[in-house]
Amino acid sequence: xxxxxxxxFFGTLDNKYRFKIISLLREGSKNVTQICKVLNMNQTxxxxxxxxxKTCGFxxxxxxxxxxxxxxxxxxxxxxxxxIDEHMGTYCKKLCKC
Amino acid sequence: xxxxxxxxFFGTLDNKYRFKIISLLREGSKNVTQICKVLNMNQTxxxxxxxxxKTCGFxxxxxxxxxxxxxxxxxxxxxxxxxIDEHMGTYCKKLCKC
DNA sequence: TTAGCATATGTTATAAATAACATATACTTA
DNA sequence: TAAGTATATGTTATTTATAACATATGCTAA
Numbered sequence: 001x002x003x004x005x006x007x008x009f010f011g012t013l014d015n016k017y018r019f020k021i022i023s024l025l026r027e028g029s030k031n032v033t034q035i036c037k038v039l040n041m042n043q044t045x046x047x048x049x050x051x052x053x054k055t056c057g058f059x060x061x062x063x064x065x066x067x068x069x070x071x072x073x074x075x076x077x078x079x080x081x082x083x084i085d086e087h088m089g090t091y092c093k094k095l096c097k098c
Numbered sequence: 099x100x101x102x103x104x105x106x107f108f109g110t111l112d113n114k115y116r117f118k119i120i121s122l123l124r125e126g127s128k129n130v131t132q133i134c135k136v137l138n139m140n141q142t143x144x145x146x147x148x149x150x151x152k153t154c155g156f157x158x159x160x161x162x163x164x165x166x167x168x169x170x171x172x173x174x175x176x177x178x179x180x181x182i183d184e185h186m187g188t189y190c191k192k193l194c195k196c
Numbered sequence: 197t198t199a200g201c202a203t204a205t206g207t208t209a210t211a212a213a214t215a216a217c218a219t220a221t222a223c224t225t226a
Numbered sequence: 227t228a229a230g231t232a233t234a235t236g237t238t239a240t241t242t243a244t245a246a247c248a249t250a251t252g253c254t255a256a
Binding site for chain 3: 015042
Binding site for chain 3: 236241243247248
């Protein structure tokens with residue numbers, strides 16, 4: 001695996017808005033407009049960030065009329081979040097309080 | 099867990115040099131001078147990046163005379179790398195060829 | 197106790213990422 | 227097929243991160 005690969009992986013996840021989108025999609029699939037409303041985000045920003053999440057395989061899309069329904073790749077995201085929570089809980093208690 | 103927590107986690111890993119350091123430490127513990135030599139990196143850059151890796155609990159340090167021996171937190175890093183390799187291999191085959 | 201080596205930290209010019217504007221595309225209904 | 231709705235994409239000012247310089251700290255041995 002190339003080292004750039006990891007940069008793409010982590011770089012995509014290291015963003016407040018992309019993380020909010022992922023968190024929202026954990027509750028269920030949503031279209032772009034719904035994501036914009038719930039997160040109070042600009043549509044262009046949402047679409048740009050969804051594009052990057054999609055490129056990295058963190059979300060999937062399907063068309064429904066003129067809407068695009070985005071869903072989460074739980075197979076990766078779930079164990080990833082579990083790993084992070086465990087890590088931060090064990091090794092970074094002070095950081096988490098900030 | 100606060101969302102900033104994730105940003106610290108991913109932001110720390112999303113860096114070419116920090117990733118190189120992690121990769122090197124997977125082979126075994128090293129002091130700062132050794133890391134500088136092997137990776138052909140400036141000492142200040144190495145120390146700055148080690149500090150961040152340490153803050154996030156990705157590496158541990160112990161003193162040995164006037165040297166500092168850095169070792170990897172394999173408990174987090176190993177399953178994390180496995181997860182990424184599997185994810186990228188399954189969902190991002192095209193990306194990995196770039 | 198001082199000289200030298202190993203490492204850490206304060207600071208900042210430069211490089212890179214972000215967020216939003218402007219606009220394009222694509223689907224749908226009348 | 228025209229008009230409206232939903233979403234995507236090209237571009238760029240602004241924000242943020244990086245990398246290295248300068249320097250400080252801490253350990254060791256003479």
